[in-house]
Amino acid sequence: MAIDAQRRIAIRPMTAADIRPVQRVERAAYGPNVPRTPFEREITNGLAQYFVAVERGGEPEPPHGFDALRRLFHLGGDPDERVVGFLGLWYTVDQLHIVTIAVDPSAQTGGIGQRLLLEAFHVAAESELRTIALEVRPSNAPALHVYEKFGFAHVGRLRAYYSDNGEDALVMLTPELASAEQVALISSLREQHLARFGDAFEARDPEAETAEGS
Numbered sequence: 001m002a003i004d005a006q007r008r009i010a011i012r013p014m015t016a017a018d019i020r021p022v023q024r025v026e027r028a029a030y031g032p033n034v035p036r037t038p039f040e041r042e043i044t045n046g047l048a049q050y051f052v053a054v055e056r057g058g059e060p061e062p063p064h065g066f067d068a069l070r071r072l073f074h075l076g077g078d079p080d081e082r083v084v085g086f087l088g089l090w091y092t093v094d095q096l097h098i099v100t101i102a103v104d105p106s107a108q109t110g111g112i113g114q115r116l117l118l119e120a121f122h123v124a125a126e127s128e129l130r131t132i133a134l135e136v137r138p139s140n141a142p143a144l145h146v147y148e149k150f151g152f153a154h155v156g157r158l159r160a161y162y163s164d165n166g167e168d169a170l171v172m173l174t175p176e177l178a179s180a181e182q183v184a185l186i187s188s189l190r191e192q193h194l195a196r197f198g199d200a201f202e203a204r205d206p207e208a209e210t211a212e213g214s
């Protein structure tokens with residue numbers, strides 16, 4: 001699933017029609033042994049918010065696989081969109097929790113993971129949450145790299161947290177999101193992302209950018 005140069009990546013809320021392709025991305029990104037996210041339940045959970053990264057625009061490809069079936073049986077969803085990643089967030093009293101984030105392996109290292117993370121920071125700022133937390137495997141070098149880049153620091157370790165292989169989880173937490181340093185970091189990461197990957201992504205709503213930057 002290579003990214004087409006004429007197509008653009010957009011981030012939008014996950015809907016029921018996205019669940020099948022999202023499950024395919026989840027299996028491909030996390031592997032076959034990791035417990036599956038109950039997306040059907042999660043997208044109706046009022047304390048959660050799920051997003052998808054979709055590739056769209058340009059010349060539509062002839063449908064294949066599930067896309068072809070979707071058209072044949074009118075299963076819904078936009079046939080010109082291809083899900084390439086997703087992000088799951090839970091709200092707690094004053095903290096946003098990143099429950100899951102994944103990018104299809106064939107689309108990784110193209111900035112989609114960091115674009116999804118920027119969305120999480122946007123959501124947290126909009127909701128005036130104080131921090132963002134997550135768990136990550138110590139062996140997950142790409143994820144650790146990205147999280148540290150975004151200001152997350154190790155604050156704890158959960159023994160044998162992952163049921164598939166008994167691996168510990170590192171608990172990571174951002175500094176206060178409203179601190180001058182963290183605001184400057186995220187703003188500079190957003191600018192860097194735009195300069196580096198901007199052509200491959202649909203622009204965000206400028207009003208949302210202004211609200212976040214304030």
Ligand SMILES: CC(C)(COP(=O)(O)OP(=O)(O)OC[C@H]1O[C@@H](n2cnc3c(N)ncnc32)[C@H](O)[C@@H]1OP(=O)(O)O)[C@@H](O)C(=O)NCCC(=O)NCCS
Nearest residue numbers: 029101102103108109110111112113114136141142143145
């Ligand atoms: C983590 C994940 C979402 C990142 O998505 P992505 O689209 O590849 O992310 P980006 O392209 O925005 O950024 C990847 C970064 O990781 C870096 N990276 C890639 N492989 C790496 C490795 N083996 N070690 C360290 N850094 C690595 C890239 O250089 C890039 O950083 P840079 O922009 O500073 O150069 C993706 O790897 C994934 O889906 N992994 C499987 C699911 C998963 O582990 N999710 C996280 C659970 S906590």
